[in-house]
Amino acid sequence: MASNGPVKDKVLTLETLNPCVKVMEYAVRGPIVARAGAIEAELKQGANKPFKRVTKANIGDCHATGQKPITFIRQVLALVTYPDVLMKSPDFPEDAKKRAQRILGACRGNSIGSYTESPGLLAIRENIAKYIKERDGYPCEPIDIAMCTGASDGIKSILTLLLTGKPGTERAGIMIPVPQYPLYSAALAEYNAYPIHYYLNEDNHWGLDVAELKRALNEAKANCKPRAICVINPGNPTGQVLTKDNIQNIIKFAHENKLFILADEVYQHNVYAKGSQFFSFKKVLMEMGTPYNTMELASFMSASKGFMGECGYRGGYTEVINLDPEVKAMYNKSISAKLCPPVSGQAVMDVITNPPQKGEPSFEQFTKEKETVLAQLNEKAKLVTSLFNSIEGITCNEVQGAMYAFPRLHLPAKAVEAAKAAGQTPDSFYCFALLEETGICTVPGSGFGEKPGTYHFRITILPQVEELKEVLGHFKDFHLKFMAQYK
Amino acid sequence: MASNGPVKDKVLTLETLNPCVKVMEYAVRGPIVARAGAIEAELKQGANKPFKRVTKANIGDCHATGQKPITFIRQVLALVTYPDVLMKSPDFPEDAKKRAQRILGACRGNSIGSYTESPGLLAIRENIAKYIKERDGYPCEPIDIAMCTGASDGIKSILTLLLTGKPGTERAGIMIPVPQYPLYSAALAEYNAYPIHYYLNEDNHWGLDVAELKRALNEAKANCKPRAICVINPGNPTGQVLTKDNIQNIIKFAHENKLFILADEVYQHNVYAKGSQFFSFKKVLMEMGTPYNTMELASFMSASKGFMGECGYRGGYTEVINLDPEVKAMYNKSISAKLCPPVSGQAVMDVITNPPQKGEPSFEQFTKEKETVLAQLNEKAKLVTSLFNSIEGITCNEVQGAMYAFPRLHLPAKAVEAAKAAGQTPDSFYCFALLEETGICTVPGSGFGEKPGTYHFRITILPQVEELKEVLGHFKDFHLKFMAQYK
Known part of the structure; x- marks a missing residue:
């Protein structure tokens, strides 16, 4: 063999x-x-x-x-795939055609077979920005959005920026929860970064305990240069939804200790418990005002979870705010060598962030x-x-x-x-x-x-x-x- | 802002x-x-x-x-995207439906929205293996194929294995051509590996000159641990097609110097000049027999080039041969944290490696x-x-x-x-x-x-x-x- x-x-x-x-x-x-x-x-x-x-x-x-795919997502996806024939088909509703036309119009040569801009099609990033703005009540700009090949890819791109390029005790220290989705430990191992493990509090709904964050950070300081804290909310594998109060405390802790925040928010649509509500880190940080609202934050979203569950399309996005403009330029450069995320995955994110509206033919079925x-x-x-x-x-x-x-x-x-x-x-x-x-x-x-x-x-x-x-x-x-x- | x-x-x-x-x-x-x-x-x-x-x-x-998309590719893609309606549509030929059905049958829950195995759907890797076997006349096994998010992703996965994890003169040295497609220099910079630049010979159709390979390697030995040689054939940006003789000499050089070969063969369908012919590194290495036919080789292919040009789907594959089985297991582990390549890109690779055959309804139009x-x-x-x-x-x-x-x-x-x-x-x-x-x-x-x-x-x-x-x-x-x- x-x-x-x-x-x-x-x-x-x-x-x-x-x-x-x-x-x-x-x-x-x-x-x-x-x-x-x-x-x-x-x-x-x-x-x-x-x-x-x-x-x-x-x-x-x-x-x-x-779980069955959401019909409207697949209609738009089929339309952008084979528009010559399907745009004329009576099997597809007008609102799906309208969205498909908008995506194709943004693609060079009107084909999803073309490369897009490295952070994804501007037309789609506009919809994502609008979605975030409506979600949080704070401004969001398309230039702060970079689409990615599933959230994992976006997370790894941000972690890459945070590495020190140095060995031993000079390594970048990244705070990650225990238990945690093992993408984080795997990526940090691959990058030779230092994982600063903080324990979630099982006795308090797997919440984050600031005393425990302090303990973890203090113990790690001899072994690395602490750079960032990762928080997964809603939690994976732990299923908790953080309270606003808990998020505020985490933000204060990150500010005190000058940590970049990575907010893994891919389950933002998946909240079930009575009294639980999803608050994005961005919203809370903005609400808190000075000096918190200028902190560096990356938030990750995915096409794979939520109500759509379109894992195979590998869609997702990162929103980065408050980056030093020179660092932002370097970030853009670093993702450009990956060319672009899959355009079909980008299109899924488009539908998720721009679903059928009341009065459109697909609204009822989609809802x-x-x-x-x-x-x-x-x-x-x-x-x-x-x-x-x-x-x-x-x-x-x-x-x-x-x-x-x-x-x-x-x-x-x-x-x-x-x-x-x-x-x-x-x-x-x-x-x-x-x-x-x-x-x-x-x-x-x-x-x-x-x-x-x-x-x-x-x-x-x-x-x-x-x-x-x-x-x-x-x-x-x-x-x-x-x-x-x-x- | x-x-x-x-x-x-x-x-x-x-x-x-x-x-x-x-x-x-x-x-x-x-x-x-x-x-x-x-x-x-x-x-x-x-x-x-x-x-x-x-x-x-x-x-x-x-x-x-x-360039217009190849109709048959887009038909299969539309069918796997929205099968409930389109599988019944008279607008789609039977051979496209057959391929779509086979892909969906391989997907969990019959949906391309599911994750596949990390190296891609076995059913598609079987077609890729068959394509390679027919191309080269040598066996090819699906377990040696790992699909990827465009060839760039596959190349980076192999480069990752070759890193030493050490600084300074212990860094991994990777031979790359000058001029070269800058993905290589960008990835080596990102990974802190040492690029061993060898000049292509402009006076001889941008061919590889063994004396120049030796010079480059010898000069670099003080600065790094040489591990691998990358060759792009047909060439990017240089447009040359290497002769079999040239490839044999490169393989001998790699063998003498114990180098892993990375063969970037994404333009294998794009050969125009009279007298030029594409020979895969695998074919040549196999033909050369002992001791060359047990050398470690990774070959990269893409859905983005050739006659299809489906860049936006981010499809591609890596074939790895002669890996130490323990290293192979580590390779498989290392790609598993990326979950899987986009399934629509996998489907494009399926059509490329299993095009309509003579006697099938789409054969003429496709051809x-x-x-x-x-x-x-x-x-x-x-x-x-x-x-x-x-x-x-x-x-x-x-x-x-x-x-x-x-x-x-x-x-x-x-x-x-x-x-x-x-x-x-x-x-x-x-x-x-x-x-x-x-x-x-x-x-x-x-x-x-x-x-x-x-x-x-x-x-x-x-x-x-x-x-x-x-x-x-x-x-x-x-x-x-x-x-x-x-x-």
Whole structure:
């Protein structure tokens, strides 16, 4: 086979490989997901298992779990793809055609096959700016928007600016939550930056505790140059929605310590709990006035989450405010070598930020589809929260937002010993057993980080309601059996 | 304005910004392109100029210059975007529907809105592997294919593996051609790797000269750890197509010096000159047998060039062969944190590598559209080559392939002095004057690198034939005037 030459003469071996790549981890697609894939293949070949299919509750992949695409988004996308024929088709409503025409008019040669400006089409950035302005009640300029290939790409572009280019204790220190979506730890490992881990407070709805932020920062100062703080709101994997008060305190802390704020706000449409509300970091910072309203902030949004769940299009944007103009120019230069984000993903962001308006032919259907998805997510968030809190040996903060529950496992000492004997973390041991016995694929809490001695797992709330009920039933049976076995 | 807070308190200033970002340059979208954009805006506002429109001949952006999308590609793309309605439409041929159905069948939830496997859908990688096997006559496995967000993304992923993670003379040395497509210099600057510049031989059709490769490598050994050699074939910006003999010599050189080969083969469909033929590095390396056929090689392909020119979809793939299996696993891990390349771009690659076959309803139209594009490029390559060689003060190697001419300017001493007085390189000075007087936007050779004391510019051959003739006429007038002025 072409892939397996003799190793001795290789340029790249585990010894010579970039050591930063070696230490990278990305648990959401880690070994448990590989095992889930292998089990799926076994099932296809007729293997006898105690379940009929694998439930991939490891990743926020909406359409994969049966959510239907929003019709209007796909209509606009089809129109910009093949306008010569479809613009004349009676199958498409006028408001979709109008949006498609506007996008095509902004594309060179009227084709989405052309490169756009590096930060994305100005016409689309105008809609994004309008959306942000309406959301927050503060001005937003298209020149502060840079579209990206999913939020991950935007986050990495900003992190790149913050690196010091120096080794050892001169490395850039970036504050990241524990638990956290592992893109952050993976990117910091790749860039040889120093992760300053701060623990979210599980006892207070996974909120941010300023005393804990101070502890983390002070302990890290000997090891790095602290540059920035990342906050994920609504939370991934933790499902919390930060209060305005909490955000204000974080902003004050960042100001005192001269930190650039990275606000990962990709779940801004996903808020379910009564009394919870999404406040953007920009809005709060603007409301706070001087000296906070001139702080450097990058906010990230994605086409992959919310009500649309268009993960495959890889759309997203970054809004950066209050950058030093010279730094802003360097940022623009740094993204120009990537040419441009996928234009179809840009078009998805256009529809999300410029949806059908009252009086337009698609308004009713669009609104109904959007609200149905969000209402179902709401129902599932409550279902999951209440189920986990009804089982012995599990506690779970309310899923206030985003798409995940992050329940805590109170495992018996025998289970912890059995895990150690198997060379696994206790939560990996648990999650692998869950997968083998029920086909439910989750991600062990250790992949996101957790307080020592605590064990969790992340499960998405995405399966369709009836399926989710069934999954939770199987989960409960497994859990009680597992607890009895190791009691 | 939200963007301009007071600078003194900023986390990021030019002093604290990642120094690697500071030194990055990407000439294809550099200051001359910014000026071209400004001129376009001036024209829109009614400015009086000696020309009516800006001709963007600075970037290989096919549809932007009037090339029409290939119908079959867009049909398949529209079908996978909005299948519920379009799969039933009589406007779409059966072979397009068949391909769309196969792609959707491979997507979770039958939606291109789902994430795919990190290296892309297996069903599409199977078609890519088949395409490569047929192209080269050697086996190719889907597990050796990783799709990417345009070739640039694939190239950066491989470069990342090759970094040493060490500073100073321990940095990874990567051999790159001069002149070269500036993605390479930009990525190496960003990664703090050491660029080992080797000069292409302008006197021998921009071929690679082994003596020059040796010189470059030997001189660099004191400054870095040499790890890899990048070769662009067909050449960008130089338009050459390497002979098999030349490729064999490069492979031998890489073997002797234990270098990983990065073969940028995105223009593999773009070969025009009589007697020129595209040979992939993989094919040549396989033909050469032991010990060459176990060498580590990455080959890059793109949806943006060729006959399709679908730049906006950001599709592409990397084939890696002969990797140490442990390194291969690390490579797969490293791309997993990017989730997956845009699925619509993956679908474009599917059609390119699995076009309509004889007997299928779309075969004739597809073949005609493809051949028309390539025949026009052929005509334009000849037009450009002969025009440049007919003008005093310019010499130009034959445009054998790719999409660019890279003519050499033999500038009078007075022009060189005038450039110095203006604080510009002589070729920048020339290209800015060309832009201001004719509206033709090109890229100065200094953006790609050139031998000291030589001056060039890159111009695409993409404008439509009649427009290109007109452009070349204006160019000639400008050039003769410029030469007379500085004689």
